[in-house]
Amino acid sequence: MDSFRQEKVQRYEEFVDKRLKPDLVRAIAERDKVFEQQKTFSDLRKNIENLEKNSVTSLRTMVNLGSEVYMQADVPDTRHIFVDIGLGFHVEFTWSEALNFISLREEKLARQIEEYTRLIASIKAHIKLVCEGIRELLQLPADGSLQGPVF
């Protein structure tokens, strides 16, 4: 009986360590990526709004050639902008079109983030559940101060 319980506890622990925790880590990494994208698009939106406000039609900027080596670049016409729409495709937009797209995109990204957050929460809940199961198996007292792993 005791050995059976031991085995079960071990299996639960393995499930937590080898399945749930890596899942959690992966989900968090995914969400971070989406956060980054959100930031890129919000920056882009701000920049385009800035251009609009100052009605900048030509632009001179520095291009990073790699290894922090820069060269001057000239943009004769800023009214047409190519925006990354995913999967390596870039679409030529005017400013207003770009802003439209960006707001749609931001919305979607926000939804994705929420999804990931929910996923993360559920994984955490699972971990907690299994830990609780282990506690029950070991017939330890349900201690308020000792609440298993905290993430």
Next chain:
Amino acid sequence: MEEAAKKGRVTPLASLFPVEEAQKAVRRVHETLSEKESELDRFRGFISDNTNLINLVQKLPEGLHHNIMVPFGKAAFFPGRLIHTNEFLVLLGEGYHVERTSKQTVEILKRRGKALQSQVESLKATMQDLKAEASFFGITASEAAEGLVEIREDYVEENFTERESQSGPPKEHPPSFSEADKVKVAVEDEEYSCMVSRLDELEKAEYEAGYGNETHEDIENVAVSDEEYARMMSRLDEIEKEPETECGNERDEDEKIKADFDQSSDQISLDKINRFSEEYQSRKLLEQTKDKKSATEETLDKRDTQKDLTDRLNCTGLTVQSRPKEEMSHGKGLVHGIMKSTPLEKALVLPEVKENVQAASSLRSEAPLQDSKPGFDSRKAFTGSIIERAHNMQTSSSQQAATSSQSTVTQPSKPVSRFKMQRR
């Protein structure tokens, strides 16, 4: 068996290095190795990036402008073009940028590439070490698994030292010198250096004599310098050789030779030199005895030094000879014969002895046969160097002419080089 059991200890290797532990170590080393491998890959990527960038930077100034998509943030581009294609802004680090031309930028990038390369090299070396470590651990693990044992036995050295102390020092330690040695040890180095400086002096004097033709102020000094020098050199060589020779016998002979010198040549400075040489010699003896106490491979050493010595003699051609033990039998006879003759002749014959040494070291049995044959040649060889003294002696110049082939040093007009050669 009992004795062995008492003396030695047998430890199975597995008890020192448990198999599992060794295997664990192997695993750990392999982990580190794979880490380093990935780091190396990263560095390789950097290097390839760098070379690509160098190519790009070299190519860009070729055109006045290049049409590109200018990045605007991370997700957007403008169609545009690169301008001012020979102006680069390079980050030096710490937020400092510098404007450079294409060429200068390439230089900077090449330096960076070199740094990367050196890092890669060091990483490779580390990996090599780790591999060796891993293989060592692996071997240890397998040996431990096979049940290898380590046998440890204490080294007993009483017998050895006793024997040495009995046989060693008395043989090589002449009592006449032992007292003086102790006193002199401290000053001998000084004296030796003094002697060398004196030699330098003489060398200079002779040089001046050779070209100035004795117009120098200290004509006296110059006049005697050659002879003095020759003797000094011979003494020096003798002294240098001394440690390799068997002291007891050799010393006697040296004394004899010295006596000969004293008799035949009444150089004032010779006495001084002799004194120097004696002291130096005694120091050498002392050193030798010290050495020999510990050295079991003395004969081996001797053989080596002897060879070295003969080489040197080949160059100088003017020295008293040291003989290995085996040589003593007929070598002594030779030398004794020499003793009776003039110092000049003695010096002449000595190279013969050298020949003997060489012959004896290679083929000992044939040594006596060769005595006669190389004798004349070496005689000739010597005449070349004895010309050194021609200022006083005026030995035959015709002999000198005949020497050409055999003589190693035949240029009396250029004595300086010979000095240097002899003293090296």
